[in-house]
Amino acid sequence: MSSLNANTGRVNRLPPSTAFRYRRFPGYVLGFALFYAPFALWTKALGTLLGDPVNANIHSTCLRIQLTDLFSGKGFNVLTVYGMTFVILSATALLAGPMFCGRLCAAGATSEYLSRLVPDRFKIDWTNYVNPTGIRYGFLAGYLAAPFAGGSIACALCSYSMLERIMTGNLWSATGFLASSAIITALLWLVLFGLFTKGGRGYCAYMCPVGAWQSGLHALGAKLPFTYKIRYAAEKCTGCATCVKECPMNALKLSADQAAPVTYNRSGCITCRQCVASCATGALSFAQGADGWKRQPLIESLEPDVIAEPAE
Numbered sequence: 258m259s260s261l262n263a264n265t266g267r268v269n270r271l272p273p274s275t276a277f278r279y280r281r282f283p284g285y286v287l288g289f290a291l292f293y294a295p296f297a298l299w300t301k302a303l304g305t306l307l308g309d310p311v312n313a314n315i316h317s318t319c320l321r322i323q324l325t326d327l328f329s330g331k332g333f334n335v336l337t338v339y340g341m342t343f344v345i346l347s348a349t350a351l352l353a354g355p356m357f358c359g360r361l362c363a364a365g366a367t368s369e370y371l372s373r374l375v376p377d378r379f380k381i382d383w384t385n386y387v388n389p390t391g392i393r394y395g396f397l398a399g400y401l402a403a404p405f406a407g408g409s410i411a412c413a414l415c416s417y418s419m420l421e422r423i424m425t426g427n428l429w430s431a432t433g434f435l436a437s438s439a440i441i442t443a444l445l446w447l448v449l450f451g452l453f454t455k456g457g458r459g460y461c462a463y464m465c466p467v468g469a470w471q472s473g474l475h476a477l478g479a480k481l482p483f484t485y486k487i488r489y490a491a492e493k494c495t496g497c498a499t500c501v502k503e504c505p506m507n508a509l510k511l512s513a514d515q516a517a518p519v520t521y522n523r524s525g526c527i528t529c530r531q532c533v534a535s536c537a538t539g540a541l542s543f544a545q546g547a548d549g550w551k552r553q554p555l556i557e558s559l560e561p562d563v564i565a566e567p568a569e
């Protein structure tokens with residue numbers, strides 16, 4: 258928080274990274290109001306516009322359900338709340354990365370901001386041990402394949418559904434929260450992968466198929482020069498590691514390469530721009546053009562000193 262400068266007698270402003278974290282917060286509150294019961298303002302407005310009366314809750318815009326319907330051949334009607342939401346989020350991800358995740362998704366933000374309550378020494382950066390990319394896309398593949406195997410999408414595994422149940426006090430529906438597998442989701446999302454994970458977004462990094470879908474589109478879109486992406490000017494980078502510490506997805510790592518001290522995992526990036534706001538030298542930006550990154554090496558190939566936590 259702010260403090261008094263002994264020399265000038267003026268109140269210091271917040272560090273840029275902290276100020277930016279506060280500036281991101283209203284977007285998540287807006288995201289909650291847009292998509293979640295009891296508000297679901299986006300759902301109500303779009304439903305009225307399209308003449309598509311749907312329930313005003315998170316399930317009516319859930320990309321998981323839409324993806325499953327699309328890939329299982331149930332059909333796809335763009336002029337519905339489901340369809341329009343799917344198209345807009347997919348187009349956004351193609352053009353500017355998973356900005357829904359980085360700036361609007363209340364479920365991801367809940368675990369991230371709650372994790373700030375736990376001292377860093379109690380948190381684990383799982384990405385130092387298990388590469389999230391394969392697991393993340395594996396969950397997405399599982400969701401897409403489930404209907405073909407006679408299964409259905411699993412709302413009990415869903416952080417969206419869990420957040421809505423918590424916020425509406427509906428924890429005891431169906432078979433009862435404590436008796437259902439949903440409690441595992443809550444423990445993973447909020448506790449193990451939330452409170453006790455560096456950045457607080459372990460669920461996003463490993464388990465969320467909606468994030469994986471957007472990241473896949475971002476990986477394709479980022480190859481095009483006119484799309485927006487996180488860009489890195491290695492010649493301006495001092496290797497201070499502030500961005501590495503600030504990234505809630507642990508998508509940035511220090512490397513041993515002094516010419517380009519930071520590597521990047523685009524598949525784990527939610528384009529929240531927390532790193533850009535934290536970089537004092539202007540080495541990071543969110544802009545059109547080539548990205549300038551070296552690909553993050555596989556975890557197995559990193560030297561121990563490279564994967565160690567950067568010094569404060």
Ligand code: SF4
Nearest residue numbers: 358362365461465468
């Ligand atoms: S990865 Fe999933 S839970 Fe995380 S911010 Fe994105 S949509 Fe939300």
Ligand code: SF4
Nearest residue numbers: 494495497498500536
């Ligand atoms: S915050 Fe900027 S200067 Fe520091 S390591 Fe990251 S990119 Fe380099």
Ligand code: SF4
Nearest residue numbers: 504526527529530532
């Ligand atoms: S690399 Fe930057 S933009 Fe991407 S998730 Fe990390 S902090 Fe956010």
